[in-house]
Amino acid sequence: MKIITTPDARLREKSEKVREIDDEIRDIIADMRKLSLDWEKEHPYELSAAMAAPQMGVNKRIIIIRDDMEDKSKATFTALINPEIIRAEGKIKTDYEGCLSVPSVYGMVPRATKVRVKARLEDGTEVRIKATDELARTLLHEIDHLDGILFIDHIKGVKDAFYEMNSKGDLIPVDYDKKIANNTKLWGEECRK
Numbered sequence: 001m002k003i004i005t006t007p008d009a010r011l012r013e014k015s016e017k018v019r020e021i022d023d024e025i026r027d028i029i030a031d032m033r034k035l036s037l038d039w040e041k042e043h044p045y046e047l048s049a050a051m052a053a054p055q056m057g058v059n060k061r062i063i064i065i066r067d068d069m070e071d072k073s074k075a076t077f078t079a080l081i082n083p084e085i086i087r088a089e090g091k092i093k094t095d096y097e098g099c100l101s102v103p104s105v106y107g108m109v110p111r112a113t114k115v116r117v118k119a120r121l122e123d124g125t126e127v128r129i130k131a132t133d134e135l136a137r138t139l140l141h142e143i144d145h146l147d148g149i150l151f152i153d154h155i156k157g158v159k160d161a162f163y164e165m166n167s168k169g170d171l172i173p174v175d176y177d178k179k180i181a182n183n184t185k186l187w188g189e190e191c192r193k
């Protein structure tokens, strides 16, 4: 298993619901946890906050969310199965986002600041989560993955919304027309049409 990146078509598929939480599903979740932490080891300035199953080429509705998004030494994740946004509301806030599957590109993405999510935990328990701010953003980003949507889609055509990280870990604006608009690594061949 490995993390797949754009323009891999599997990132663009709608994922299917999990019917039964069996060993196969538990193995997928274990792989997701491992891959997230492996990625983090190679990215010293970043924290692996979350991941969705399609990011390893598995089109099933599963995401994992880091329990502590500040402290890198706390490396546990909660898995959410068949997560659904029940409501997205509150002020729209624009903030930085990156994605394990969109290498070296970051963006300022507008998102709702309050969400309610329904999901199942690994043991099958149904949970309802009320989230705000950073956690709300993370849930919206990850649940988008299950519908084949990437953060770059929300800011396509927004010329000052894209950034890249330099070797010191600072985010620097990128020239949209030169580096983003016709970048087939991001959008696939579609953007050439």
Ligand SMILES: [Zn+2]
Pocket: 098, 099, 100, 101, 141, 142, 145
């Ligand atoms: Zn992502």
